[in-house]
Amino acid sequence: MAAKLGLRTVVLAYLGVVLIGPLAFVFSSAFRDGVGPVWDAVSTPDAVSALKLTLLTAAIAVPANTVFGVLTALVLTRRRFPGRSLLGALVDLPLALSPVVVGLALVLVWGQNGWFGGWAIRHGISVIFSVPGIVLATIVVSLPFVTRELVPVLRELGVEQQEAAATLGANGFQTVWRITLPAVRHGLAYGVVLTTARVIGEYGAVAVVSGDIAGQSQTMTLYVQDRFQAFDLVGAYSAAVVLALISVATVAVLRLVNRRGNP
């Protein structure tokens, strides 16, 4: 009993020091003078623009990586082909790479003198220092999560249920849609939440490609950093609170999805 209590205390203390304390500090600093200043700080045109950009990025990157992640996980677990382990390693690469390196790579490829950059600019598409670049960078850094969550659950699921569906007349799409995905929905939901969290919180890669122009190519995280450096602490803390609330909401949605429709 004492050992149990001791263990619990250690875990809680650790969480308190590294996570809860700093978060509580951000909240209390933001709301030191009440709700008014916070509301003022997050309703400035620049803050609203940053929030919109972050939500737009999430609205593109999360569905894109969900679809790609599901397909990749299916290919990795259900097909045998040369280079399969290479594909698996490739999908993991963004986890290992520093986001700054991802950003730089994108600048090299899509910048004025990059491989595709010249072509893009001739066709009137600007990628770097603009929204497409931000979305692209975010997609790259949040690429692995859905696949990584799904691969082990798909392995554990095995192929019997899919084979049964096939013998009962279901085609490939019907099998995936009606059998495979519902069977792994908890893993999928977790992968989507991790992707969303990563997309909303991404800083490094976006900082490199965005050009960080307030009101134009500034996401929420860049805006927080911008306010902080401008000594606008209320602005920085308030925006941070909004980011934290979005994250809490994402986790809450996950809990809800996982609780509904068991077993």
Added chain:
Amino acid sequence: MTITVSDINKRFREHVALDNVSLEVPRGSLTALLGPSGSGKSTLLRIIAGLEVPDSGEVCIDGVDVTSWRPQRRGIGFVFQHYAAFKHMTVRNNIGFALSIRRRPKAEIRARVDELLCLVRLEGLGDRYPSQLSGGQRQRMALARALAAEPAVLLLDEPFGALDARVRAELRRSLRELHEQTEVTTVLVTHDQEEAMDVADRIAVMDHAQIRQVGPPKELYDEPSTSFVMEFFGAVNRLGDALVRPHDLKLQRTPNGMTQAASVRRLVHFGFGVRAELVQETGATLTAQLGADEADQLDLVVGDRVFVAARRERVFLEGEGI
């Protein structure tokens, strides 16, 4: 529907799973593929289903070459050893899956599922999830699911292998009854010769990627074509060059020139008979199954010297180490 399998070959890397196998399953029959594990019986069943593609050879269902068809086109029902229940669906939705894929009207699906729930005696359990059923109930659900779209062919892969003996016996009887009602051409894979003899009207014995013999259970038991088939179907004794069933061994107190001497090592009383375990002077052991009357007459005790002859014996000239 008649199933005709011709000259099927299948390898998994270096392992030969099926070596030029041909088999005809007559319309309406219940045929068992019987063999030890690794003999290729499950692979053959999965090839009939379309879950595996043969390297060469063809599969015809009712005269139509379906070798290149995907499983969903073949009009089959398949029952897996570990049920393959759709865990996120209720029993009702599991059973109705094939019909809902075929976009049948809801009322029709409902009526058919009710009928099947009754057929497999799961009335009242339609709204449960598979995790809330026992193993036997899950397998009955899987059977109903496979039958829902009225398949031409029903394929079962070791369907009772994961169940305990009592449930297994009960399900065998259900399967037999179902088959008599529906007359769907059925192929059952099993490694249990007793199960095959209990359920099937025809048995194909497989060993080492080949079919050794096909016929009704009695024929396989009485006239095995190889020593493998004879040994696989129940116990056998080696008496010189011959193979003899335990109940075909005759024991007597006096020698007569045809007999071999042995001594009684152990006697097991079953009530309906006695099993005598004997040792010959060479050290070879024999098992004799005696009827109750025969045992009473002999009045054996352990250590007795007896003389053994075969009422019926078979000699196989196949160089399989006999």
